[in-house]
Every structure is written in structure tokens, then in C-alpha cells.
Amino acid sequence: MEASSLLLNTAELRLLLEKKRDKIGHTGAEGLSDVSSGFLFVITTLPVTYPTVFMLSGAxxxxxxxxxxxxxxLYGGYKLVKSQKSKYGHECLLEDIKNLDRTEHRHSLVALKDTFAAVPSKYLLYYDEKWKCWFFFSYRTAQNDDYGHVRKALSEQLGVPEKLVKVTWVADRVQTKQSPTGEKTYAHKLYSAKLSSFPEVVKDTAFTLSGTRYRWMTLQEMEKNPEIQKHNLDVVHFVEESL
Structure with missing residues (x-):
């Protein structure tokens, strides 16, 4: 299961709905019922023989x-053609609402737990040199098949076969936070990941792969870490509340 989050301005949404109020609900099928009614009237009239009515003969x-x-x-056909030009169903409305989205960045977060341990309690984090902070795995959210995208990216980053990686969507959340270049709004999609088999190096408390530092930490350790408190505590709480 997956979901998407949007950051909307209420005034902009209200303006859109006001602007489109006369179009909302136009599915392009207006007039079809008239065409059907006229057709049924004609085919039921054809086999009937009428007597003289007033001054008109039966024929x-x-x-x-x-x-x-x-x-x-004909009237129904006219309405049908006209409605095609003003068609504005729920899909059109949804796209217009999506276009109001103010979210600046969309990332898929991955929480990988130490299921190889007797009592799993830690999550694997990587160290970001730019932020000078430990983070959960994070990838740009893909528009299509984000599940497959995340699964492949995680397997490549850890150097394990993709078939060993299982990824499950957990939750979505829109968050505004301070970055090194200013305040930004993020739409986070959280996944829970599991490896059916862990390489020995990945089981170490701290290790380095392809120049990137990694470390296993409990949520409590993350909450006490000064840099995480400064840059990423909201994500830690997101994971804590969702898993």
C-alpha cells in the first residue's frame, strides 16, 4: 500500500474550487441519456400502428x-459534443490540486533494523558529510514504482543481491525543516526494510562501504545525539511513531 501527501495553501485551494465550480462534475457524458431516451422512443414507435388523431392520419x-x-x-448529441469540450471529472480536479502542491522535496526514507541480532533494537544509519549528521537511508521518490526503486537502491548501496531485500511501505508525512541552505519542505515516504541475509561487514556496529560511513543506533541513541537533535530529530520521531 502507498499513499501521497500534498502541502497546500488553503486560500489557493479555495480559489481553484471557486474558479472550477461550474466545471466540476462534468464527465463528458452529458446528453447521453437524452440520446438513449430518443432512440428508445423511436424504436418503440416504429412497429406501432396509430389511428387517426385529430386531423392527422395514423401515418x-x-x-x-x-x-x-x-x-x-439530436439535442442529446449536441449536449454530448458540447460536454466533451468542458469535460472536468475528478481526475482533472485531482491534477489541478496536485499542481498547487508546495512540497519542495520528495524523499523515500528506509528504516533497516538489525534483525540478525538476538533482540533487534537498532537501525542502520549513514553519515552525511554535508550535513555532518547521521541519517536513515534516503532516496529521491520515484514517480513510478517507488517500491522497486527503493529496493534496488538499497541493495546497491549495501552491496547485497536485490532478491535478499524486502521493502514495505509504512507511512507518509510532510515536514518542514532547516537545511544547510535554508528552510525546506519535505514529503517523506517511510519504508521498513528487511534483509533475509546480512553480509558480515554490515553486522559490525560501525563500518565503511565505498567511502560512506555507517552505524547501527537505537532510537534512544539517536535522540541523545547532538547533531541528530539539530538536523534530523523530526525524522527519528516519525520512525518511532510509525514502526
Missing amino acids: QYKNFCLAIGGMIM
């Missing part, structure tokens, strides 16, 4: 009824 009255049915179908 004339029948033709009059057929003309009415034809006009209903």
Missing part, C-alpha cells in the same frame, strides 16, 4: 412522433 401522427424522437436524439 402522419407516427411520423410526428418519430420526428420528436429524432429531435430528442
Whole structure:
């Protein structure tokens, strides 16, 4: 299961709904019922024989009824064509709302626990030299198949076969935080990851792979770490509340 989060300005959303209020609900099928009604009226009229009605013979009255049915179908066809030009169903509305999204960055976070331990209690973090801080695994959220994207990225980063990696979506959260270049808004998608087999080097309390430092830490250790308190405590709490 996956979900998406949007950061919206209420005033902008209200303006959009006000602007589109006359279009919302137009599915492009307006007039179809009239076409159907006119068609049914015509086919039920064709086999019927009518007596003289007022000054009209039966044949004339029948033709009059057929003309009415034809006009209903023509009117319905006109409405149907017109509605195609103003079609604005729920998918169109959803796309317009998405375009109001103020989220600056979308990242998929991965919480990998030490399930190789007798009592799993730690998560694997990597050290970011730019931030000077320990972080959970983080990858740019993919628009399509983010699950597969995260699974592949994690296997490559740890140097393990992708078939050994299991990833499960947990939760979404929009967070605003201070970065080295200023305040930014992040849409975080949290995944829980498991390895069916851990390389021996990955089991070490602290290790280095391809120039990147890694360390296993409990949530309590993270909360006491000064740099994590400064830069990433909101994510730690997100993981703590979600898992």
C-alpha cells in the first residue's frame, strides 16, 4: 500500500474550487441519456400502428412522433459534443490540486533494523558529510514504482543481491525543516526494510562501504545525539511513531 501527501495553501485551494465550480462534475457524458431516451422512443414507435388523431392520419401522427424522437436524439448529441469540450471529472480536479502542491522535496526514507541480532533494537544509519549528521537511508521518490526503486537502491548501496531485500511501505508525512541552505519542505515516504541475509561487514556496529560511513543506533541513541537533535530529530520521531 502507498499513499501521497500534498502541502497546500488553503486560500489557493479555495480559489481553484471557486474558479472550477461550474466545471466540476462534468464527465463528458452529458446528453447521453437524452440520446438513449430518443432512440428508445423511436424504436418503440416504429412497429406501432396509430389511428387517426385529430386531423392527422395514423401515418402522419407516427411520423410526428418519430420526428420528436429524432429531435430528442439530436439535442442529446449536441449536449454530448458540447460536454466533451468542458469535460472536468475528478481526475482533472485531482491534477489541478496536485499542481498547487508546495512540497519542495520528495524523499523515500528506509528504516533497516538489525534483525540478525538476538533482540533487534537498532537501525542502520549513514553519515552525511554535508550535513555532518547521521541519517536513515534516503532516496529521491520515484514517480513510478517507488517500491522497486527503493529496493534496488538499497541493495546497491549495501552491496547485497536485490532478491535478499524486502521493502514495505509504512507511512507518509510532510515536514518542514532547516537545511544547510535554508528552510525546506519535505514529503517523506517511510519504508521498513528487511534483509533475509546480512553480509558480515554490515553486522559490525560501525563500518565503511565505498567511502560512506555507517552505524547501527537505537532510537534512544539517536535522540541523545547532538547533531541528530539539530538536523534530523523530526525524522527519528516519525520512525518511532510509525514502526
